[in-house]
Amino acid sequence: MWKPRIVFWAGALAIGVVSVGFAKAADWSQHMFEGVRTSGSWAFLLPLVMTPLGFALCAFLAARLFPGSQGSGIPQAIAARHFKEAEDRWRLLSIRLAVGKILLTLLGLLSGASIGREGPTVQVGAAIMLLTARIGGIAQARGLILAGSAAGIAAAFNTPLAGIVFAIEEMSRSYQTRANGLVLTAVILSGMSAMALVGSYTYFGATSLNVAVPREWLVVVVCGIGGGLLGALFSAMALRVTRRIKRWAQPEPLRRSVLLAAGCGLAIAVIGVATGGSTFGTGYEQAHAALSGEALSLSYFIEKFAVTFLSMASGIPGGIFAPSLSIGAGFGSTVGELLGVSIGLAAVLGMAGYFAGVVQAPMTAFVIILEMTDSHEGVIALMAAAMLGYITSRLVAPEPLYHGLSRAWIADVIRAQRAEARTGTKTD
Secondary structure, eight states: HHHHHHHHHHHHHHHHHHHHHHHHHHHHHHHHHHHTTSSTGGGGHHHHHHHHHHHHHHHHHHHOOOTTOSSSHHHHHHHHHTOOOOOOOHHSSSSHHHHHHHHHHHHHHHTOOOOBSHHHHHHHHHHHHHHHHHTTOOOOOHHHHHHHHHHHHHHHHHHHHHHHHHHIIISSSSSOHHHHHHHHHHHHHHHHHHHHHHHHHHTTOOOOOOOHHHHHHHHHHHHHHHHHHHHHHHHHHHHHHHHHHHHTTTSSSHHHHHHHHHHHHHHHHHHHHHHTTTTTOOOOHHHHHHTOOOOOTTTHHHHHHHHHHHHHTOOOBBBOOOOOOOOHHHHHHHHHHHHHHHHHHHHHHHHHHHHHHHHHHHHHHHHHHHHHHOGGGHHHHHHHHHHHHHHHHHHOOOSSSHHHHHHHHHHHHHHHHHHHHHOOOOOO
């Protein structure tokens, strides 16, 4: 009885340690890119070469060495829960893929991609938990994927409540009483190991969110509906474009995926150079500045939207959580400046509206932003912005982004099953 428990606890602790190491390495990668880009008078032009080459290398390695590592990682974790056979789940959540996901996400950040590490941490956490199932002989694989995903989000952002809500609302789309104990235990243990390494912190620091006057409530409505529309646009475009790209690349998948990634990388480099480098990377610094009351460029959210979409369309490994928060903060900053209200207040509300619009998970949106900004006094306004963003997005783009993307991974596994049935061989 004790062996599976000990193995499960060790897996949860490992997720916290890996998440912290991944976060440190991601920060280092982004700082390295910035250091190179700002190292001399002409160095600001280096991304025009570095970014497309880095994207092409990422796409090549993902297709050749780590197939299944492309994109966010959350759709793969969702898709894996649909399969009953361990080998089918292992195609999407193996330790080899987890290692590749980390390495290629870091390479993407070294190249200036507008990606985050949070989505990849979900796939990594779920893969670690599936490994514990194999070692410990634990039968609840679907519950373990849920637990690993929640632990990954919790450890990546230091947001334990958001990890639990994310597992219930986004990963499973239902409340499963049999899995809630696994999720809670995994989140607690991964959070404890992460806190032991880096201490307790708030991702964006403390932010004041006090909505008092009618004009500020108008900002809630504008950020909620406007952010939801913007998020729905991103989601609908991403689903449509990724499906078309998949069909277009089918005759020569390796060659065409590398060429597409290089083209997207060049476009991102041009935008980044034109904006003085503000659109490269996760966008954490820009979001933090907006939350601190510093107005961003009025067009920043459009520029960041474009490079994040191009990063996703390129197919390289990397998540959209952090860039989405940056886009939302930029949108809120623009709304706040135009309406003459607090930039910090509008940035938080813009994050809630846009993030809820992209992922169509309003509870996850407001809980994760609440924990990241420590803005508990404005919880009603935050909830209202997230809910308005979600409702608006559902009206415009009914299909949730991650679940829509997961269908492609499910189809890939089914095709592999049929190919194996015809040839009588197993593929890794």
